[in-house]
Amino acid sequence: MKSIYLSEIIHELAAYSEKVKEADLQEMLAAIHKADIIFVAGAGRSGFVARAFANRLMHLGFHVYFVGEPTTTCIEENDLLILLSGSGNTASLVSMAEKAKSLKAHLATITIFPENKIGALADTIIALPGTSMKSQDGSQLTSIQMSGSLFEQLAWLVCDTLVLMLMNDTKQTSEDLFKRHANLE
Amino acid sequence: MKSIYLSEIIHELAAYSEKVKEADLQEMLAAIHKADIIFVAGAGRSGFVARAFANRLMHLGFHVYFVGEPTTTCIEENDLLILLSGSGNTASLVSMAEKAKSLKAHLATITIFPENKIGALADTIIALPGTSMKSQDGSQLTSIQMSGSLFEQLAWLVCDTLVLMLMNDTKQTSEDLFKRHANLE
Amino acid sequence: MKSIYLSEIIHELAAYSEKVKEADLQEMLAAIHKADIIFVAGAGRSGFVARAFANRLMHLGFHVYFVGEPTTTCIEENDLLILLSGSGNTASLVSMAEKAKSLKAHLATITIFPENKIGALADTIIALPGTSMKSQDGSQLTSIQMSGSLFEQLAWLVCDTLVLMLMNDTKQTSEDLFKRHANLE
Amino acid sequence: MKSIYLSEIIHELAAYSEKVKEADLQEMLAAIHKADIIFVAGAGRSGFVARAFANRLMHLGFHVYFVGEPTTTCIEENDLLILLSGSGNTASLVSMAEKAKSLKAHLATITIFPENKIGALADTIIALPGTSMKSQDGSQLTSIQMSGSLFEQLAWLVCDTLVLMLMNDTKQTSEDLFKRHANLE
Numbered sequence A, B, C, D: 001m002k003s004i005y006l007s008e009i010i011h012e013l014a015a016y017s018e019k020v021k022e023a024d025l026q027e028m029l030a031a032i033h034k035a036d037i038i039f040v041a042g043a044g045r046s047g048f049v050a051r052a053f054a055n056r057l058m059h060l061g062f063h064v065y066f067v068g069e070p071t072t073t074c075i076e077e078n079d080l081l082i083l084l085s086g087s088g089n090t091a092s093l094v095s096m097a098e099k100a101k102s103l104k105a106h107l108a109t110i111t112i113f114p115e116n117k118i119g120a121l122a123d124t125i126i127a128l129p130g131t132s133m134k135s136q137d138g139s140q141l142t143s144i145q146m147s148g149s150l151f152e153q154l155a156w157l158v159c160d161t162l163v164l165m166l167m168n169d170t171k172q173t174s175e176d177l178f179k180r181h182a183n184l185e
Helices: A004-017 A022-034 A044-059 A091-102 A117-121 A147-169 A174-178 B004-017 B022-034 B044-059 B091-102 B117-121 B147-169 B174-178 C004-017 C022-034 C044-059 C091-102 C117-121 C147-169 C174-178 D004-017 D022-034 D044-059 D091-102 D117-121 D147-169 D174-178
Strands: A038-042 A064-066 A080-084 A106-111 A124-127 B038-042 B064-066 B080-084 B106-111 B124-127 C038-042 C064-066 C080-084 C106-111 C124-127 D038-042 D064-066 D080-084 D106-111 D124-127
Touching: A004 A147, A004 B004, A004 B147, A022 A080, A022 A106, A022 A124, A022 A147, A038 A044, A038 A091, A044 A064, A044 A080, A044 A147, A044 A174, A044 B044, A080 A091, A091 A106, A091 A117, A091 C091, A106 A117, A106 A147, A147 B004, A147 B147, B004 B147, B022 B080, B022 B106, B022 B124, B022 B147, B038 B044, B038 B091, B044 B064, B044 B080, B044 B147, B044 B174, B080 B091, B091 B106, B091 B117, B091 D091, B106 B117, B106 B147, C004 C147, C004 D004, C004 D147, C022 C080, C022 C106, C022 C124, C022 C147, C038 C044, C038 C091, C044 C064, C044 C080, C044 C147, C044 C174, C044 D044, C080 C091, C091 C106, C091 C117, C106 C117, C106 C147, C147 D004, C147 D147, D004 D147, D022 D080, D022 D106, D022 D124, D022 D147, D038 D044, D038 D091, D044 D064, D044 D080, D044 D147, D044 D174, D080 D091, D091 D106, D091 D117, D106 D117, D106 D147
Parallel strands: A038 A064, A038 A080, A080 A106, A106 A124, B038 B064, B038 B080, B080 B106, B106 B124, C038 C064, C038 C080, C080 C106, C106 C124, D038 D064, D038 D080, D080 D106, D106 D124
Antiparallel strands: none
């Protein structure tokens, strides 16, 4: 017997993902390709999604850091900061956004609320749908889950979508990425 | 315009998720409810999924640690160790599995390969499908993604499914969980 | 042959440590004993000192979290937040200090500059000497090291001093502490 | 009034540090200068010392990773792995040592027991004194602290000594190092 809750989660993801715009993803790709160094950050569960994305960017051969790690250096003018924040208002991330902009770095974010603090500062935004949106057929988007959960799930899938697009752009296979995979864990 | 890659990922998740057994999830729930303390571990990207799950178990009010954090204590006889490992052979996790069993703790795992080292030691297993399986209609399961990616995505969704089931079991709402959410980040 | 640099570092620590006040340490002990839950935080290298301290507080049997870990819960009124910050002005830590005070939690800090933002909010302060101070014999305190290094070293030793005092207070031996030591790493 | 426990800790560090050999430090410097990429690892409190060292190596301009971070890549033949382990037998670190040697990377360690598993595999060793040693005047070295504490303290100071030597070697000032300091925390 299969899980009804799991089916429902995937059903929700299918409905919400319809609202993710290919054009947003393309803009993020352009920002990634243009950056000297990429910094990725997020708090709580979004932070774990952000770390998983930083990991794959390393596998892809990009020069990338997760903010807060022991060997993370300083951000400068031609670098990119990608912030994952559902609310777009997380205090520690807003500070980072302000700092990055003050140094003329490029600021990108994945968020439900582009109108909030981080989005208002950002150069590039991937907007993810929230429960205030309507689905394809005009009905209200809903969720049986905690509000943050769907954002985190969809953010993980959107980041993995960006990885597939970047593999395609750079003509790299899974084998190419595995060559850079950590071998000391 | 919507993203073709994102649609394909969700299409894959829908097909693979059919193979996840409700009975496996129920056994994991029983192990979680029975444990004095829950320890969760994983390496690499599976480790980020594991941290996100540990976070929600804390929100639910369970006594839980992620292995390797500064305040994680020792595991003992009536505790539970949950290991997320696609391969079931990750060296550092196999060591943990052996240690936990030697102390008579309960060992659970989420893995693609129950027949490998960790699964062979485990008391409770949630088996996730791999590309060697056939789908509902008899066709081979395939993926456009790196082999690990689908495991990590599905593991995240399965853990969130367990969270929904645990909310139901303990009669807690999202508001109950939010009361325990970190407020210093 | 012994190392001249290492001898000089220890010589500096001996001179600076004369300025650490026993009364400050006693006040911190009182705050620790009184707290329901202890939260510890720090950024950069001070953050690693803070994690090492949180680890020993766990060994001692206190209910303790390092801020930012996956299983760290919310701070409340009768809890204690200990911030390690040389400058006393680190943005992310100032936010935590403000949040903790707004919830009427007890705020403690280990810092060189009690007059700065975190110190100004704190209920309990261990003031560590900086290079602006004079030593016992009236000469200026100096250092061959980067300004932060001496703070971090002395903070580590001061935290280990607190651990010895807490072992004494709670009549626990090394063996008692080792029983709580992580056994899954 | 000054702290008696703190004075005693510094007294112990002074006695133990006499046993650290300048020649060991010089060999570690040579290994660091020769390496393409430096990987640093440690478990528990030694792991926090190791992270603090990795942080300064980044400040110095070296290409360095802490093992287990999201953006840490794979180790290869001309790289260096530095393991901090008091006992020299920590399971997860022994696995890393074996893996590094199998790939012909250079293995270095800071340990009390060079004769144990990690030391037996290592190309370069900084041996720190333990309580089984005699001090300068022929009396037994002792400690009022938990056995690991003195190792961790001395390891932190030895790493900061290496930093001073590396600043000297590379003719860099504190200002040069601060330019690479994280500005997003």
